[in-house]
Amino acid sequence: MFSKETYVNRRAELKKLVKSGIIILFGNNESPANFPANGYYPFRQDSTFLYYFGPKRDGLVGVIDVDNDKELLIGNDIDIDDIVWYGSVDSVHDMAEHAGVKESAPMKQLQVICDNAMKEKRTIHFLPPYRHDTMIQIFDLLGIHPSKQREAASVELIKAVVKMRSTKEQQEIEEIERACAIGYKMHTTAMRVTKPGVTEKYVGGQVNGIANSYGAMVSFPTIFSQHGEIMHGNPSMAVLESGRLALCDCGGETMEHYCSDNTRTFPVNGKFTQRQLEIYSIVEDCHDLALKISKPGVKYFDVHMDVCRLMTDRLKELGLMMGDTEEAVRAGAHAMFLPHGLGHMMGMDVHDMEGLGQTYVGFDDETRPNLEQFGTNCLRMGRRLEEGFVVTDEPGIYFIPALIDEWRAKGLHKDFINYEKLETYKDFGGIRIEDDILITSDGCRFLGEERIPYHPKDVEDFMSKN
Amino acid sequence: MFSKETYVNRRAELKKLVKSGIIILFGNNESPANFPANGYYPFRQDSTFLYYFGPKRDGLVGVIDVDNDKELLIGNDIDIDDIVWYGSVDSVHDMAEHAGVKESAPMKQLQVICDNAMKEKRTIHFLPPYRHDTMIQIFDLLGIHPSKQREAASVELIKAVVKMRSTKEQQEIEEIERACAIGYKMHTTAMRVTKPGVTEKYVGGQVNGIANSYGAMVSFPTIFSQHGEIMHGNPSMAVLESGRLALCDCGGETMEHYCSDNTRTFPVNGKFTQRQLEIYSIVEDCHDLALKISKPGVKYFDVHMDVCRLMTDRLKELGLMMGDTEEAVRAGAHAMFLPHGLGHMMGMDVHDMEGLGQTYVGFDDETRPNLEQFGTNCLRMGRRLEEGFVVTDEPGIYFIPALIDEWRAKGLHKDFINYEKLETYKDFGGIRIEDDILITSDGCRFLGEERIPYHPKDVEDFMSKN
Known part of the structure; x- marks a missing residue:
């Protein structure tokens, strides 16, 4: 207390x-x-x-x-x-x-x-x-x-x-930093125990154990899966395979019930493939862009849209998307790859105050949620940022076989999506990178003392040494 | 399935x-x-x-x-x-x-x-x-x-x-054995990581992690506490101290949702004191007695009462109880030390079917629960055992300061309890030993492949080597 x-x-x-x-x-x-x-x-x-x-x-x-x-x-x-x-x-x-x-x-x-x-x-x-x-x-x-x-x-x-x-008080920010320290231990444990041959469940269990050992509990059910393309993939009894990526989205909760929420995606065998690096670098740049432009007065909806535009540009370079970026994003074609919002408020609830209603928490009279468009309807935070807000920055790129099949069959966004090429990514999985940021007086800062390995090189170094 | x-x-x-x-x-x-x-x-x-x-x-x-x-x-x-x-x-x-x-x-x-x-x-x-x-x-x-x-x-x-x-089917018994194997890993992990200076929460978290790694979840919230005298003591942020006992009551649940439930009590520093051994040996003998006499046709209420009598006899030898054993047990004086029942049914629920009503699960027309007497009212299983039943055998001896004070102030059972001597045990804590047993055609058998270290010597050996 x-x-x-x-x-x-x-x-x-x-x-x-x-x-x-x-x-x-x-x-x-x-x-x-x-x-x-x-x-x-x-x-x-x-x-x-x-x-x-x-x-x-x-x-x-x-x-x-x-x-x-x-x-x-x-x-x-x-x-x-x-x-x-x-x-x-x-x-x-x-x-x-x-x-x-x-x-x-x-x-x-x-x-x-x-x-x-x-x-x-x-x-x-x-x-x-x-x-x-x-x-x-x-x-x-x-x-x-x-x-x-x-x-x-x-x-x-x-x-x-x-x-x-x-608006988080100083003592609340300190609690969130404590939660991030637990989150750091959870994620580095996941990286340490991940290797070909162990089950997703094994890794997820060890991660949960850390949350239990150092805090009150997990801040939400741990997501750990080779099927990163499933947004909330529970750890299964499936065995981890060399060559695949594992997506770990988890956080701790302090004894005072403040949360952390981070995501890392890393190679099961400790070494990214070229194809994985190409997608990873897009997500990384999107993540960095949000960190760079988030500050008081900026709408988080606009940050989200900037991220979508960057992602679309980069997916065009890879030949997975095509056409005019602005039009593609307005039409919601990018939601094939990013079907969720950039982030959400975080505090005592990992989706802070979500129970009170997304409309009141993430939006206001100026910014209304767009509940009609697939993907954009999952944006949990759209309103202007203020000093003291804590939000997550969590872009991702996913290759969801069921969604690819459905959109393709319906002929959706076929001017913007290269379905031929996309077919070859159906076994890819998904990548998400997430950190928690505090809006400061003139920008924002990353929360947590030490950053969970993030750049591909750092991830590979950590995994080879641990 | x-x-x-x-x-x-x-x-x-x-x-x-x-x-x-x-x-x-x-x-x-x-x-x-x-x-x-x-x-x-x-x-x-x-x-x-x-x-x-x-x-x-x-x-x-x-x-x-x-x-x-x-x-x-x-x-x-x-x-x-x-x-x-x-x-x-x-x-x-x-x-x-x-x-x-x-x-x-x-x-x-x-x-x-x-x-x-x-x-x-x-x-x-x-x-x-x-x-x-x-x-x-x-x-x-x-x-x-x-x-x-x-x-x-x-x-x-x-x-x-x-x-x-x-009555458990063969395939259900196999699932329970699997749950016991997870329980074995949970308990030996607890013994391995327990040492002076770590928090209860740390140990409890590691134990939960094992349950999560190898099965669906814990079969109930893990009890791990230096205050073994609290029946359901949640792991706290308290630091484990040399010279104290830690009580660990936990179990795993398989992916098919069958449970295990075991308790061990062991010294934080790996070595029992003489006083701890005196109490431990009583609980151990009570536990063994139940294993020896449980078989089809025997009422579990009678097994419970036999255990209470043995416990009373032995507490008299230590000078903590006095008077006629039969009278003391009939009056419920032993409940100062054992305020709960010997055990409960176990299966898909750790207290199997408890939600359907204790009266229907643990009793029948022949054996009605005694809800009036403190201690005996917590007996969850009283009816005749049948082949294929799975029950827990979990006697314990506890020194509960609040209960000692209350009974003493009220002058309860003062012919049977030596309150003077009992005062000197207020810092002792509590000991419980619990295993899961299957009623067979002519007796019962312990469930689980390997027995969690149990005799004091085995516990000390395990803790010194791990």
Whole structure:
């Protein structure tokens, strides 16, 4: 947890932004994997609850009564049976005190608070829930069916939370740097244990072990696959083969639940082929371009589009694309190779605040998401960058057999894509390079103390020595 | 997956046992950790769904119409967007075929099936749900509020499933042996990396990494703690100290989702103290006793009680308990040291079928759980053992400061517990030894190829050499 003042100040700011009504922030509960007790997934507190209240225990709800300037931490204390099984924890009263909250109450009080607020026709602000137990809780408290809760969530509250969590405080940046240090260990472990003959699962497992050893958990399920062309390829029991590339996209989460998110693509046998280097160098240059031009005031949508243009130019040189670059990109032909956006916000959630709605987090009145065009519809971040934002820079080039077949059969973008040549790349896989960047006052900087080997030469050197 | 015949035969048997009505078996869905998409926990299919249908994908429901002898696999096929992000998977039709199910249908069909069955006043059998998304699904389908679903679940179906899943088939036993082999690697890794100065979290992370590298995942959240007296102690950032014991309770899960579950307790510095050996040898003898007397026809409740008696005798020799053993055990005084049961069923769930209800899984008409007495109320398995059952044998002795203080203050069992002496053990921690055993035709056998070092001498030898 951060200092008491941190939480007091954040809630004061939130009250100013939301102005009136009563705010309910639901903490998370245990999440059953295959049976109700003991069969849990690792506990993960809700990020917004952590941001304003701090405690990492399940079964808590924070209430901020803006109209009456009252704050309350709600939850039930544990008994001796719980202590025997799970050890002792702070009382709810003590947890409230650590966060500078004056009052605490047992869970049954929450229904009373909601009933009173509804009777007085006051606005009850809650965020769009993403856990189904919270949805049932909201249904019971407020009578709103789970399928209607996302639209019933408070836009004022969403906007206020997004505004505050988007700009990272110094202490948050330090936590993200710590997460990047864990990420460095994860990626260099992957490079160390990758070799022909081991399974994807083996490497993925070792990577997850590092995240568990040095932090809270992985910041998202580790992607490690020879099929880099599958965006979110889970490690399989497939055996790694010499001559192929392995794509590793993973990150760690600190004990304070700040994330890192990096991707590297490297040769299973430690040595890139000429064809792999040709594609790798395009992705590398796209990645560097984004680092060079990202700064306050620039729209991340424009950075994305600049990257798409560069990628198209370079793919034309290789004979995989053709025609006018500007037209190709406007038409979305490049999405054959890059079907996702350049990056996303990162913080306590690896896709920071994604649960609150992409439209509010990555866009604003000036920049609307384009949900119609394949590829561009996956751009998670389009709005103007501001100092203190943390975003990922993650271009990639993929050769997706199913997509090639589908587009070709439909005759899509045939003026821009050389399908004949593309056929010969169907066994290539995919390459993505990703780092986390902090927007500074006049540009941006790479986050993390040491850079995970990145230039092909450095990757090869690292893999031959380790 | 097992062979098509396996699933066909299991469903045929299930239909015979349930006799009439329509059975709905809900597969699991993705489980969000901190936001709806990408922020998932690793997917874990429901065990009973796996048992009767097999596919490991999310978003599926199995329907068995007993009255009309019809079977149906329900789920939506994926589209090109899903293929780009997650790779291609079998169609629902193909998955049905692999399981010998003739029909498949999209998800919207499920509401039609339920509506028709309700109109015809047929019995709709479902199992008690443990995931909140399934609860919402059942609420929408059948109009039963989540808080009423456990009692609305079908007792006939629960009993039939328990009957079938309790006795393990040969191919299931082989899977459990595979899980035990992963568990062996996990435990010996823990022993190898444990040393003064590393954190609990470091060791726990390495153990989790092994489970991830060689199987699907951990079979439950790894317990690794110097505070062995906390039954489910999560690895913390605490540094391991020379002179203390570390308790490691963990298991692996195979790709087919069969579990292992073992516990070892070993000295952080690789060498037991005399005092630790005294307690360890009691737990070891209790563990061996259970292995010796468990066989078909014997109630596991009686095995548990025999272990409690032996433990009490031996604690009396150490001067920690006193008085008549029989009376002490009947009164539950031993629960100061052993506040949990001797073991539980194990299979696809580490506490096998626990979600269906402890009363149905571990007890029967002859043996009812004693829910009133502290300690005995945590006995998960009391009924007569049968050939093919897999159970854990996991006695332990714990010194729980909060429990000592509470019982002493209340004057509980003061004729049986030497509180003066017990005070001097408050810094001891706890010891548990656990292995998985298969009930054979005339006794039982330990599961797993190689035994995780167990006798103190073997533990010390292993730790000094690795």
